[in-house]
Amino acid sequence: MANMNLYSRGDKLFVIVNMILIGLFAISTLYPFIYITSLSLSTGFEARAGNVMLTPVEFTLEAYKRVLIEPQFWISYRNTFIYTIGGTLMSLAFIIPGAYALSRPQLYGRRFWNLVVAFTMWFNAGLIPFFLNMRDLGLLDSYFGIIIGFAVNGFNIILLRNFFEGIPQSFEEAARMDGANEFQVLWKVYVPLSKPAIATVALFCIVSRWNGFFWAMVLLQDEDKIPLQVYLRHVITELTDDESFGAELINAPYSVETVSAAIIVCSIIPILLIYPFLQKYFSKGILLGGVKE
Amino acid sequence: MxxxxxxxxxxxxxxxxxxxxxxxxxxxxxxxxxxxxxxxxxxxxxxxxxxxxxxxxxxxxxxxxxxxxxxxxxxxxxxxxxxxxxxxxxxxxxxxxxxxxxxxxxxxxxxxxxxxxxxxxxxxxxxxxxxxxxxxxxxxxxxxxxxxxxxxxxxxxxxxxxxxxxxxxxxxxxxxxxxxxxxxxxxxxxxxxxxxxxxxxxxxxxxxxxxxxxxxxxxxxxxxxxxxxxxxxxxxxxxVAGFLGAPPMNMITAQIVAGDQGPVAEFGGQRIVLQPLPSLQNAVGKTVTVGIRPEFAKAVDDSQPDRVSIEVDLIETLGSEALVHATLQGAPFVIRTDTVGQMEALGRIGGFTVDAHLVKVFDGETGLALPGQVLNQ
Amino acid sequence: MTGLPDTPSAAGSGRKAREVRKPGRLQRITEHLRREWQIYAMLLPTVLWMVIFLYKPMYGLQIAFKDYSVFRGIANSPWIGLEHFETLFNNDQFLRALKNTIIMSAYGLLFGFPVPILLALMFNEVLSQTFKKSAQTIVYLPHFISSVIIAGIVMTAFSPSAGIVNTALGWFGLEPVYFLTKPEWFRPIFIGTGIWQEAGFQSIVYLAAIAGVSPTLYESAVVDGASRWQMMWKITIPSILPTIIIMLIIRIGNILEISFEMVILLYQPATYETADVVNTFIYRQGLQGGQYDFAAAAGLFNAVVAFVLVMTANTISKRYSRTSLW
Missing domain, CATH: 3.40.50.300 (P-loop containing nucleotide triphosphate hydrolases)
Structure with a gap:
């Protein structure tokens, strides 16, 4: 791109130092992931002895084997998929029509309805009333409770509403004159026109569902329903104190550290797979939903 | 089909x-x-x-x-x-x-x-x-x-x-x-x-x-x-007169006075002869707006006796025709004129003449055209 | 066309402003709904959801003023006025949590706020697009990783037996430190983790602001012989200053919002002293301890203060830039 020869000596130095600093920051970001991956691929003995630094020591897949034979791992992995896919679809089912309605100038009391949505971003009843409400609704320990209870959030609605508002009104009018009703206008015209924004919202939902931990921990007691993150937490904090696992470890080629690391790697992989999309749409999304009236 | x-x-x-x-x-x-x-x-x-x-x-x-x-x-x-x-x-x-x-x-x-x-x-x-x-x-x-x-x-x-x-x-x-x-x-x-x-x-x-x-x-x-x-x-x-037509119709504020052969529009010491219509004759003494389309005004030189004098600011040549931008009564006045064989004459324009039936007279207050002035296609 | 008088009545038809036959309000609304019922049908699920899951809990907040019992329910529990709030403000643990919240937010702001700006400025100075893109790809990544995993990584890295940090200390002959049990280490670790996880991603906003600066400014500066360092100071930073100020106002408005999920994952009784924040306090008292009414009072206090702060920040930033948060 730029021609280095055009720069003065001071500029060259500046550019090079800058590059080194950024490189260092990037390495420091990447290193923990490399470290965890190497840990998961090393023997339990080497891991406990603190010999793993950068690359796997005495490469082995034993930790993964141990993780993959654990039924609870598969149960919670499946659950996370259920919550992520179900929750995202549920969110879109609410958010797309809701945001579209809020973007229509013909909506009576449009300011009021927008305020109803925006207010939930500024004021939040807090943990206790939300929990009691979920309990009163009979949504504790239920797949449906997790899926519906976090389906809508103001930020996503406003993000999509802003996008819909940017589409000229004449698209709606032309479609209406062509005989489309509002549902057809939305589905056949606005949704196809808003693919990037909808993808952004969908990805926001996917990430928050995949990573969701706190409410799953609070609302779900049944081990058959817990998602991966809650299971992961159990493993990381409780495996050390688990007596039967402790006994199992005595002659095992894996350790608490390598098993934890292996589960971490397993749960990061799906995020890495969709990361190219995340990077593409998230940066657009935060700018679209953020500082804008 | x-x-x-x-x-x-x-x-x-x-x-x-x-x-x-x-x-x-x-x-x-x-x-x-x-x-x-x-x-x-x-x-x-x-x-x-x-x-x-x-x-x-x-x-x-x-x-x-x-x-x-x-x-x-x-x-x-x-x-x-x-x-x-x-x-x-x-x-x-x-x-x-x-x-x-x-x-x-x-x-x-x-x-x-x-x-x-x-x-x-x-x-x-x-x-x-x-x-x-x-x-x-x-x-x-x-x-x-x-x-x-x-x-x-x-x-x-x-x-x-x-x-x-x-x-x-x-x-x-x-x-x-x-x-x-x-x-x-x-x-x-x-x-x-x-x-x-x-x-x-x-x-x-x-x-x-x-x-x-x-x-x-x-x-x-x-x-x-x-x-x-x-x-x-x-x-x-x-x-309507000002909206349709390009350039738009020229408008001059004038008084109607009684002339030798009928009503005359007078402004700043100059005169335009109007049609001898009853509505115009009845309007003697009134303030009116006189409208002249750029196409209907005929540019003339200083020698023409019954001309309305204008001060030419600029002449835009568009090929077969030209737009003469002038000032009359402090307001712009535009004349559209032919160019072919007339280029030399363009330099000597000192005023215009206009046929009485091509002049439109509007009520000075309401802006309405005074009745009876009909131009046939 | 200055001489053109205003044109009142000319054509005979419809000249006078007609009296509009005012149909009744009810009739107008019925007519409107007949035409446009579909958009209301689209809005309905979202509004219902908000009422059931977000507004109904606000009604439930009244237990902060009640002696709540599960058997009587929210509506039938007796009112006790401000008793819970009195208890709250005499409760050392709550006051400590409040103090910790503010301290951690303030430190987070002090150390965490400048980093994304710095990163954005640095990214802007990178000439190789490939290098820039790869570095960005890496530094955005932690944003997408769950707190459980981040906490897991932190715990592994700081573990006294095998952790990389203690191993490194060992090279210098230092004794291993059990970092996560030391109150004095909690805040640096927590804030450092936050910066490590979010700084890269937060730089996007500033990068976008920088991208909005007109290239002609830089071109004329180059012609004037400015160095890159000078251009950064004289052009880039002043140009993105409004964004910086707005982000700062927003951050201050959200000062009570500590990512308490991460605190729950990293703290332990030994570090409560410095680690416990308002939301973790509420979590322990209410969800773990079952004192719903008392915890709800703490939550209400937190929510009201947060609301006032956010609204103030929003108003200020609106006035500052005519762009509001939402």
Missing amino acids: AGFAKTGGDMSGVNLQGLVKAYGAVQVVHGIDLDVQEKEFVVLVGPSGCGKSTTLRMIAGLEEISDGDLTIDGRHVNRVAPKDRDVAMVFQNYALYPHLNVAENIAFGLRIRKTPKDDIAQQVQEVGGILGLTDYLERRPADLSGGQRQRVAMGRAIVRRPKVFLFDEPLSNLDAKLRTQMRAEIKRLHKRLGVTSIYVTHDQVEAMTLADRIVVMHDGRIEQIGTPMELFLNPANTF
Whole structure:
């Protein structure tokens, strides 16, 4: 791109130092992931002895084997998929029509309805009333409770509403004159026109569902329903104190550290797979939903 | 092809009676009365904010009608949904669906109406043929030129064979050259299909060239309705006189005084002889606005005795003709004149003469043309 | 055309502003709904959801003023006025949590706020697009990783037996430190983790602001012989200053919002002293301890203060830039 020869000596130095600093920051970001991956691929003995630094020591897949034979791992992995896919679809089912309605100038009391949505971003009843409400609704320990209870959030609605508002009104009018009703206008015209924004919202939902931990921990007691993150937490904090696992470890080629690391790697992989999309749409999304009236 | 030669029934007229649009307490269209005949091409023209688009949108059903009655083809449609009014509209920005190709864009309305697939395909082909889009049916709007997009937008309207076409400034997004070309195309299309059309524009040239009848609007009211030549030759008031025609009609404030052979307009010591009409004779002593079209004033040199003197500021040569920009009574005064063989004379212009019957006199207060001054085409 | 008089009545038709036949309000609404019921049908699920899941809990907040019992339910529990709030403000643990919240937010702001700006400025100075893109790809990544995993990584890295940090300390002959049990280490670790996780991603906003600066400014500066360092100071930073100020106001408005999920994952009784924040306090008292009414009072206090702060920040930033948060 730029021609280095055009720069003065001071500029060259500046550019090079800058590059080194950024490189260092990037390495420091990447290193923990490399470290965890190497840990998961090393023997339990080497891991406990603190010999793993950068690359796997005495490469082995034993930790993964141990993780993959654990039924609870598969149960919670499946659950996370259920919550992520179900929750995202549920969110879109609410958010797309809701945001579209809020973007229509013909909506009576449009300011009021927008305020109803925006207010939930500024004021939040807090943990206790939300929990009691979920309990009163009979949504504790239920797949449906997790899926519906976090389906809508103001930020996503406003993000999509802003996008819909940017589409000229004449698209709606032309479609209406062509005989489309509002549902057809939305589905056949606005949704196809808003693919990037909808993808952004969908990805926001996917990430928050995949990573969701706190409410799953609070609302779900049944081990058959817990998602991966809650299971992961159990493993990381409780495996050390688990007596039967402790006994199992005595002659095992894996350790608490390598098993934890292996589960971490397993749960990061799906995020890495969709990361190219995340990077593409998230940066657009935060700018679209953020500082804008 | 034959199916497009004639459309609609016998009575596809549009009738507006006292049509009002109000947003809360603010009234933007103050009761429009208009009768559009079947197959007629009517152009609503006026400056922005005059209510022409709002009127069109009320006809389309995109705006609720606050008061008055709208009849399309003899049917009262105030409360009828846009899709059931049997009208089609071409939008200013075309509103082509970018995710659909040309054929799909044209077919959209038919699909929504659940027309059988074979019929759709056949009609899309037909319309594509009429508009010269056959080679572009598979393309997306993004890959088309401005003129082609404009055609697709019209195709989408035509394919539904509506009783009425509505056009909302359809050419304003095109450059000048394309605009002229598409203008002619719309005119040809209307001749061919013979569908009642209502066309909104702020461009008086479009209005003059396209319309069977022009409706001049201003501040939510109709100023005048008539054929292009009627409005050009016999504007009802100063607004219409100033709005139609380019360059616009020159306006001079003057007093009517009694002259030797009849009424004379006097201003700043100069005189223009007027027609000996009763309405003008009765207006002696009154202040009036005298309107002279740039085309009707004849530039003369200083030797002409009965000339009105002007001070020439600038001469714009446009080829076969020239615009003489001058000052009269502190206001601009423009004369359009021929150039061929006259270039030398242009340099000596010192005034103009004008035939009495080509001078329009308007009431100084109301702006209305004084009665009886009729120019025949 | 100055001589053109205003044009009153000319054409005979419809000249006078007509009396609008005012249909009744009810009739107007019925007519409107007949035409547009579909958009209301689209809005309904979202509004219902908000009422059931977000507004109904606000009604439930009244237990902060009640002696709540599960058996009586929210409505039938007796009112006790401000008793819970009195208890709250005499409760050392709550006051400590409040103090910790503010301290951690303030530190987070002090150390965490400048980093994304710095990163954005640095990214802007990178000439190789490939290098820039790869570095960005890496530094955005932690944003997408769950707190559980981040906490897991932190715990592994700081573990006294095998952790990389203690191993490194060992090279210098230092004794291993059990970092996560030391109150004095909690805040640096927590804040450092936050910066490590979010700084890269937060730089996007500033990068976008920088991208909005007109290239002609830089071009004319180059012609004037400015160095890159000078251009950064004289052009880039002043140009993105409004964004910086708005982001700062927003951050201050959200000062009570500590990512308490991460605190729950990292703290332990030994570090409550410095780690416990308002929301973790509420979590322990209410969800773990079952004192719903008392915890709800703490939550209400937190929510009201947060609301006032956010609204103030929003108003200020609106006034500052005419762009509000939402």
